[in-house]
Amino acid sequence: MRELDIHKKAVIALGGNAITTPGQEDTISNQFANTRKSLDGVVELARRGYGLVVTHGNGPQVGNALLRIELSRGKAPVLPLGVLVADTEGGMGYMLAQSLQNRLRQEKIDRPVVTLITQMLVDENDPAIDNPTKFIGQFYTEQEAGLFSETRGWKMKKDADRGWRRVVPSPKPIRAMEAETIKMLVESGTIVVAGGGGGIPIYVDKHGFLEGIDAVIDKDLGAAVIGAEIGAQVLSILTSIDKVAINFGTKDEKSLGTISLAEMEKYYEEGHFPAGSMGPKVRAAIQFLKSGGELVTITSLENASQAIDGDVGTRIRQN
Secondary structure (H helix, E strand, O other), X not given: OOOOOOOOEEEEEEOHHHOOOOOOOOOHHHHHHHHHHXXXXXXXXXXXXXXXXXXXXXXXXXXXHHHHHHHOEOOEOOOOHHHHXXXXXXXXXXXXXXXXXXXXXXXXXXXXXXXEOOEEEOOOOOHHHHOOOEEEEEEEOHHHHHHHHHHHOOEEEEOOOOOEEEEEOOOOOOEEOOHHHHHHHHHOOOEEEEOHHHOEEEEEOOOOOEEEOOOOOOHHHHHHHHHHHHOOOEEEEEEOOOOOEEOOOOOOOEEOOEEEHHHHHHHHHOOOOOOOOOHHHHHHHHHHHHOOOOEEEEEEHHHXXXXXXXXXXXXXXXO
């Protein structure tokens, strides 16, 4: 392995669908197989000597955990959302770390890997807490939604024409409580799996103690926060598309290659990126660059390392 350059750091943000693929039976065997396929870009950057943090989404996995709770309601204790995020951070982090360790061994790359359960600080007075918008869990009928709203205190909203679902707050992440430890490990050459599902949302109470909150953090915003805190130069957001597009779905659709931060901000403010689609990814890119980052790439799993080189994908730079 080439000598590690500790001044060159990247955060690789994997989507939850990198591990659970839509339309495929969600077995652990399939999750491991998908995890192994998602690591090509991570391995290539490890080979080049990057200091690396790997974050991941957990939407499908938390949905499955919520379903298990519903099926066992009355027979086993109900778990709060923060604990479910922690559980999936651990389980998915195990899959990612083991798969990456095996792949690095196969490629003869001598780098340790560790998974770190990550708490993400939010403001308990964040307006998003009183305005839940993040859909989680399964679909219900309107009658069921009314019942659960009354008996369980759930906030329920209609999700397009597919049915009613529970919504929870998605407050803005402020900082990762384990950021110093993550930075220390990365600068020692360890590849760190952290910030799974955006991190476990917590706040500081009036006594200065940490407390969990029933919410979820956007995974890409969480990755941007971790990247800024460890002094990463690169944030690579990996998704199901090769490039971001403006005027999406119209005759004027245009894919974006290399673009400046100012241009991307302009497109964002013009409303090209909906909240339920590319909006959070573009917002995370803007936040990361404004916090001192140098490059954000948004592209597919297959193009992870090539996008950093400048060959493919959407690349957003300071200038």
